[in-house]
Each structure stands twice: as structure tokens, then as C-alpha cells.
Amino acid sequence: MQGKAVQILLVEDDPDHAELIIRGLQDNGVANRIHHVSDGEAALDYLFRRGEYADAEKSPRPHLVLLDLRLPKIDGLEVLREIKADEELRRIPVVVLTSSAAESDIAGAGDNYANSYLVKPVEFDEFRRMMQDLGFYWLVWNQHP
């Protein structure tokens, strides 16, 4: 099942968290390409191929989007909404990965058709385990169109 170049778009504003996530995914050899953006606007530019991401070569379609909610410039839920509103983009699984366990956020993500909602664990072991399971599930088990 491995062998395909799997692309992940990571939308995360905290550089430390991004580092942890990237390491977690890479160490398991699950993903080859992780593209990281730090705010909502860059995420949409990448996906819709606008601005500096106009070149399709530079911005290949990801097979998975990991989305933090609390983002500068454009909020995470807004990014989610736009992705799921687009005919092409909505096929891409979007996994919300955030520190917030608030009911309103979970409900908001569900209302906007998030494929999954994960809360970043504080314990490192759990965090690594989650990254592992995450990678395996969405990139190995899950079928992409």
C-alpha cells in the first residue's frame, strides 16, 4: 500500500506544534510530503491555487488536510467551510487537529462536514500514538478517489 507519493497539507500556526506533528508523521514513514502553512489565508491560497500557489506543480492536491481551528487571518472553520463548499476540494478528507475540546468547536466542525475531529493530547506518548494511527488510517486504510 505504500509507494504512492502521499501529500498532506498541514495548516498549523504554532511552529512548535507543527514540528511535533511533522516529526510524528514522518517517523512512521507514512507520509512523504507534508506541506505546512501557518494561516488560513495561505491554506486557501494553496488549495485554490491562488497567489504564490498559482503553479499547480508547486501546490499538488493533498490527500489529507490537517486543520487547526484557531488560525490567524482566516479562521479554521471558515477554511473548512470553503473546502467543503468546493466541488473538487470537498473530496479531500479534512481532519481537524486542535487543542480545543470545546463543545461548540466540535459541533461547528461537524456542521461544516469535517471528516474527523482530533484533540491534541498533552502527553507525548499519546500524541505520537495519535500521529501514528492518524497516518495509518487516513493514508493507508482510507481510499482516495
Added chain:
Amino acid sequence: MRISIGQKLTLSFLLVSLLVGILGFVGFTNMMETAKQIDVITEQETPALIKLTEIKSHILEGIEEAFAYPLLGDPVEKTEFYTNLEQFDASVAEFREIARIGQPGQTEETQLFKQIVAAKEALKIVADNMFESYEIDGRVNLSQVAAFESEINIVVPLIDRFLEIEKEEVAEAREEINATIANAERQTLIVVSVAVVVAIGLGFLVSRSISIPINKLKDVAEELGKGNLGIRANIKSGDEIGSLATSFDQMAGALQQAEVHRGILIAELEDKNAELEQFTYTVSHDLKSPLITIKGFLGALEQDIVQGNTERMQADIARISAGADRMSGLLDELLELSRIGRVVGSPEEVPLGEVAREAVALVAGLAEERKVRVTVSDGLPVVFGDRLRIREVLQNLVENAIKFMGEQPDPIVEIGELQRNGESVCFVRDNGMGIDPRFSQKVFDLFDKLDRNTEGTGIGLALVKRIVEVHRGRVWVESEGLGHGSTFYFTLPSKRGMPHDD
């Protein structure tokens, strides 16, 4: 017209008493009238009648004796006759007094009286002649007897006539008395009826004027009790109940206002509550973040040690340390922010110009480093508030402006004041990177920052907003967009009017 209830009652009773008085008066006058008329009968008419009867009996006796003398030849009879005539005279004289003969209005009586006296004289003369004839002739002269008899027939009817008159007068007096009594009855009836009607009417009116407003007040009070605070009694009478109603309505008005005020306070409280909830949520969320970093890189560190990757080890330790620092800084500024809401120093006059220059001095180091010029215009107003906090506002805004200069080759920060819509508005203007208009409200939200590459935890602007709002002012930012600089505007009170500590 202000008539007190006491006055109304007094007037009513006075009116009724007046009517009773009139009643008494009517009775009294009629009684006096009756008494007078009775007097007439007892003092005058009745003695007159008695006297007349005396007179008649004297003359009749005399006549008897006059006839007896020639028949019996007894000289005593003759003496008796003259005695009787004398008694007759005496009685007549007395009668004259009693009947008030000769007084005006007694023409018939006076006439009659004179006739009687004259008739008696005539009778006496005839009797004298008769006696003389008898004594001379030894027998009666029949023609003289006839003359005597005719005299009798004159005198006696005259006396009878008088008796009739007197009896008539008694009857008249009696009539008058009856009439007076009937009158009295009628007047009494009228006055009593009027008095009763007036008394009932007044009683009804006065009690109505008391109980109707009182009932109205009772109803209004019930309505107020049910929560209908708009209702008013609106009783306009000029007495004590009227003034009670006025005070009552004022009370209702005050209640209504208090209710409105309460509503406002509750709304404010709900706002504060929502703000607190939001605050708590944001805080817990954003403290969790560095914690994840710290714990995460501790784990990564373990791996680095196992793998012997010293380079990564150092980088990771640095991240852990930075994370801890961030948490610490966050906590400090949180404390600062929560304190601002509760404690504001005692308000005083704050000359903005002075304070602005102090704030600029505080950030002089940073300004020089970035080669940013900061100017403070003249004529900044004097505001009212907490001097230290206001300085913090200016400091934060200037710092912010300096940090967000971007690629501007000639960076300037201006502090000034202008008039807008009749209000004095202060501003901190920069020609730096500007703000995307979509986010101009977001800048003030707690911890939100538009560009992660700059330092600081982003709490500065939230602090600014809090301070300005505690002073009951407003703060907002205007920018034409990215690359066009931005201007932060704020308003502060210019005179006393600061609220109590929130």
C-alpha cells in the same frame, strides 16, 4: 380648587345644621305667632266676652226691677234698678278698657259702643219718666211703658250685636291659629324634606369623593403589584387624597425607572458574564498550547537522547524553554488584564500631551532600534481618568505601530487629536504595513495576532481596549489596507463622569 376632606365634611355638616336651624326658626316664629294669637283670645277676647255678658245681665236685671217697681210698688226695686244701671256703667267703663274702644280699626265697635251708651241714657230717661208718672199718678203710663219697651228693644240687640262681634273675633282668632299651624306644618315639611335630601345628597357626594379615589388607588396598587408599572392613578381632586395620589404616581414612576435600570444592569451583567466565559475559554485554550509544546518536545528529547542526536537535542531543549517562557509571559499579562477590569486608580485630570510624551519616552529604545520617528502634536486635550492606565494605552499603541512598520523606509508614528462628529477623538497613526480591513475588529480580540512572525503574545491591544472601555470610551482602527498604514482612534472622557469600579 383645593378643598380638604375635612373642609368638605365641615361644610356639609354646616349646611345640614343650617337647614335644621331654619327648621327651628320656622317652628319658633310660628309658635310665637300662635302664642300671640292665643294671647289675643285670652287677654282680650275672652275678658271682653265676659264683660259683655256682665253688661247684659246688669241691664236685664235692671229692666226686671224697672217693671217690678210699678207692679209691686216696692221702692227697693227702684233703688236696685239704679244700682244696676250704675253697675252697668261701671262694667261698660271696664269693657271700654278691655275692648280698647276708640283704638284705630275699631270703627264698628266704637260706633256700637256709643250707641249702647246713648241707648242706655235714653232708657234711663224713659225709666225716670215712668217712675215719676207712677209716683204721681199711682199707676203706670202705658205709653211710657211702650216707650220703655222700645228702648229695651234698642239696647239689648245692641249688646247682642256686640257679643256677636266679639264671638266672631274669637272665631277669627281661632281660624288664624289654625292657619298658622297649617302653615307651620307645611313649612316644616318642606324644610325637613329639603334637609333630608340635602343631607343624603351631600353624604353621598362626599363619601363618593373619598371612596372612589381610594378604590381607584387600590386598583392601581394591585396593578402595580402584578407588574404593570406603566399604570397611574391620575386623580386630580384638590384634597388630601389628590396629593396622596400624586405622590403615589410619583412612586409608580420611580418604580418603573428602577425596573428599567434593573433591566439595564442585568443586561450589563449578562454581557460581563459572556465576556468572562469567553475569556476563560480563551485562557484555558491558549495555555494548553505551550504545554503541548513543552511535553511534546520533552518526549522528542527522550528520543534524541536515545538516538544520540545532540544537535536536535539542543534545538528541542531550546523549544521547551521558549515554551515555558511563553506560558510565563502569558500568565503575567493575563493577571495584568484581569486586574485592569477591577481596579482603576482614582480618576484625575490627565493632560494627554504630557502623558503621550512620557509613553514615547518609554518606548524610545525600540523606536531608535527600528529607526522610527514618533511625534506628539500640540493641543492634545485634558482627559479624565487613571493617568497610569492611559499612559499604558498610548505606550501599547505606539509599540504596536513601531512593530508593525513592515518594509516602510521612512517610518513615522503620529500621536494627535481631531474633531469628529462634534467629539474629540485621539489617534495614533502609522505609515506601516496596515491592516486588511476584514480583520480590523479582530486585532483587539484576545491573543489574536495577524502576523505570527512578530514578537509578543498579542495581548497589548486587548489591554488597550479594556482600559479605554473602562473609561467609557471607544477604540477602533481604520486602515485602507495592506501597505497603507493604519490609524488607531480612541475616545476618553473629558470631564468627571467616571463610573464606579466595575
